[in-house]
Amino acid sequence: MTRILKPVPGKAVEYLSQICAQYFREVRGYRIDEHNLGNNFTGRIDLLATDDSRIHLITIGTSDFPHVLFRSLMGYRWFNENREFLRRMYSPEDIDFTKPVSLIILSQDFPSGSCDMCEQACAVPVSLYRYRLFGSGEDPDISIENLSDPGEEPARAEEDFALLRRSLGIE
Numbered sequence: 001m002t003r004i005l006k007p008v009p010g011k012a013v014e015y016l017s018q019i020c021a022q023y024f025r026e027v028r029g030y031r032i033d034e035h036n037l038g039n040n041f042t043g044r045i046d047l048l049a050t051d052d053s054r055i056h057l058i059t060i061g062t063s064d065f066p067h068v069l070f071r072s073l074m075g076y077r078w079f080n081e082n083r084e085f086l087r088r089m090y091s092p093e094d095i096d097f098t099k100p101v102s103l104i105i106l107s108q109d110f111p112s113g114s115c116d117m118c119e120q121a122c123a124v125p126v127s128l129y130r131y132r133l134f135g136s137g138e139d140p141d142i143s144i145e146n147l148s149d150p151g152e153e154p155a156r157a158e159e160d161f162a163l164l165r166r167s168l169g170i171e
Helices: 016-026 065-081 083-089 114-121 152-168
Strands: 031-039 043-050 055-060 101-107 126-135 140-146
Touching: 016 031, 016 043, 016 055, 016 140, 031 065, 043 065, 055 065, 065 083, 065 101, 114 126
Parallel strands: 055 101, 101 126
Antiparallel strands: 031 043, 043 055, 126 140
């Protein structure tokens, strides 16, 4: 029997934040330091992640791109306004607030030219990721594609394919 995967709307999955956090931990090697910082009125960051070189403010969109972009920019503003407070809340070993900041926006759809527009208009680096949810609301599968660096993902797919061939014993 063939399983047909139909796209699942992002609003139907309540734990979208957790599965995106898992992607950034396992695939990108980021450390997820905090979930849902701020609030919807002054700015919210869905995931605050760090790696060796940056602090990443991740916005996960379940609506249209203009709304997600605005939420991301509001989250960035909130972060800048509250950086000193956050510095007092976290030890320097946990989060080094002197590192540069980048924005990561996940959305199901992007208008053409979004990467160029963000690069030209924003003072900080912005990475765009398209996600697709498949399966069912109770058992979703996710696919995430980095639109800002499209050459990066296919190499990972080739590694996964080679690993699968080795595990199955196929030469």
